[in-house]
Amino acid sequence: MSNNKTEPVKPASMSSLHVLTLNCWGLKYISKYRKERMAEIGRELARHDPPLDIVGLQECWTYSDYQEISTTIRDVLPYSKFYHSGIFGGGLAIFSRWPIRDSTMHRYTLNGRPTAFFRGDWYVGKGVACAKIQPPDGSPIEVFNTHLHAPYEREPNDSYICHRTAQAWEIAKLMRAATDRGSLVLGLGDFNMIPLSFAHVLIEDRGAVRDVWRFMTPGSSIGASIDPPEQERRRKLGEKEVPDVQESIHYHGHTCDTVVNTWRWSKEDRKALEKGRDREIGLGDPDSHAKRLDYIFFNxxxxxxxxxxxxxxxxGRHPTLRCTLSDHLAVRAVLKRTEIAPQPEETLTASRPLRSTRSRASTEVIAMDTESLEKALSKNPTKVEVGTEFYEQILKMVEAYKLRERKQRRWRLSHFVVASVVSIGSFVAIWWSPRNFVSFILLIVSTFGIMAGTIDGLIGGLFMGSELRALAEFEWEVRNAWELSGGPEHKQIPLKDWWD
Structure with missing residues (x-):
């Protein structure tokens, strides 16, 4: 934790909070122009006007990048913490105008599989970077910075949806506990979820927080315009099929896969940019793949x-490389203490950085109430509130994933047993081998066979055993929450039933 004695540029005040979150795409050896981009990110944060109070970064994997950024912004955000987790690090960092009084790295109990080494979620030890910040006046602020498990298929067929939902449940519990302690809560990060998905609804409901973007624009998108739920929403609300850049960025808050981001361009366009041939993007250009994955939650x-x-x-772009600073865009929120909260649409009109191209009638349709919005949404996987059907679908999700992992566990343990038998048989056969090359082949088969079998045995016996127990805990919590909200009474499921 870095607590330099340098004083902030402006005196601290709890009458307002300027907060920013950014997935800065700082993967060592993988992210292109990492050092140059990270240095420019630090400069952007330092010269932000008005100055920022709290910043959460994701995918800040290397400590040297963190050090460079913290040095660049120390006059504005003198207090910071780099969070260590997993084998390669969690990639999380928090910067603050005020002292960090307490800090914890909470690792998710369900977080990917070690067999998916090419994805890396399990190896980086994803979790929640928790920091308790104490301004000189006012309530303490508890910051929860996270990066949820990435989706590799589209919901509801994503094989990791159970992991991401369980992670949302965990961070929601942390934020709810902070609220109960009387703290102001900020949830920051790349949540790898679309608005009103399972994870999004869980965080708002169980965490007692609100997504600040949906608070401002309750009728904004629920995914990319190529996704069926968003297509249905746009059709039923009378919107055009594909948003333009102006609408995508300034109304829907899209931070990922937008055409504005050079890292989302085609390979040919990126190569042309490196050679000095830029691609002009206008505010009226279509932005069909853009969606919102980055969030600020507040209580x-x-x-x-x-x-x-x-x-x-x-x-903006890097001044010399002309590439976007990250493969995500940042989200910023200005929170102010006030006696009477302004109406979302009035506040949006006053704060929108560019003039909206929407008509007043269209804006009124978008700002519809929750009941009308629900009728315009697909029932699966999009939801707008936690109810009986919601809990039932989570439990179905858990059950489906449990059956999958039990089958995988049996297969891997069986592989270990078979590999052991083959290995022993190969060593015995060497005694009667007629030639040396046959003995060599049997030795190779035995060695590599038992190596693969042992790895599968460890994964099936240790990792999957731990995973199924964590899943059992998650299921109990969901059933208990369902019962407390008026659902059926539940009994604890014997652990032996999870293995049979």
Whole structure:
């Protein structure tokens, strides 16, 4: 934890909070122009106007990058913490204008599989970077910075949806506990979820927080315009099929896969950019793949706080490389203490950085109430509230994943047993081998066979055993929450039933 004695540029004040979150794409050896981009990210944060109070970064994997950024912004954000986790690190960092009084790295109990080494989620030890920040006046602020498990298939067929939902449940519990302690809560990060998905609804409901962007624009998108739920929403609300850049960035808050981001361009366009041939992107250009994966959650709406502004920022280019600073765009929120919270649409109009191309009638349709919005949404996987059907679908998700992992566990343990028998048989056969080359082949088969079998045995016996127990805990919590909300009474399932 870095707690330099340098004083902030402006005196601290709890009358407002300027918060920013960014997935900065800092994978060592993989992310192109990493050092140059990370250095420029630090400069962008340092010269942000008005100055920032709290920043959460994701995919800041290397400590040297963190050090460079913290040195660059120490006059504005003198207090910071780099979080260590897993084999390669969690990639999380928090920067603050005020001292960090307490810090914890909470690792998710369900977080990918070691066999998916090419994806890396399990190896980086994803979790929640927790920091308790104490301004000189006002309530303490508890920051929860995270990066949920990445989706590799589209919901609801994503094989990791159970992991991501369980992670959302965990961070929601952390934020709810902080609220119960009387703290202001900020949830920052790349949540790898679309608005109103399982994870999104869980975080808002169980975490007692609100997504500041949806608070400002309750009728904004629920995914990319190529996704069926968003297509249905746009059709039923009378919107055009594909949003333009203006609408995508400034109304829907899209931070990922937008055409504005050079790292989302085709390979040919990126190569042309490196050779100095740029591609002009206009505000009226279509932005069909853009979606919102980065969020700021807040709990202060019932205690005299309001969202004054929510915007997508850091959309500019590196001054010399001409590439976007990350493969995600940043989200910034200005939260202000006020007696009467402004209406979302009025606040949006006042704070929107560019003039909207929407008509007033269209804006009124978008700002429909929750009941009308629900009728315009696909029932699966998109939801707008936690209810009986919601809990039932989570339990079905858990059951489906449990059956999958039990089958995988049996297969891997069986592989270990078979590999052991083959290995012993190969060693015995060497005694009667007629030639040396046959003995050599039997030795190779035995060695590599038992190596692969042992790895599968360890994964099936240790990792999957731990995973199924964590899944059992998650299922109990869901069933208990369902019962407390008026659902059926539940009994603890004997652990032996999880293995049979």
């Amino acid at each position: 202060g709406f019932d205690s005299g706080w309001a969202v004054h502004e929510a915007s997508v920022t850091m959309t």
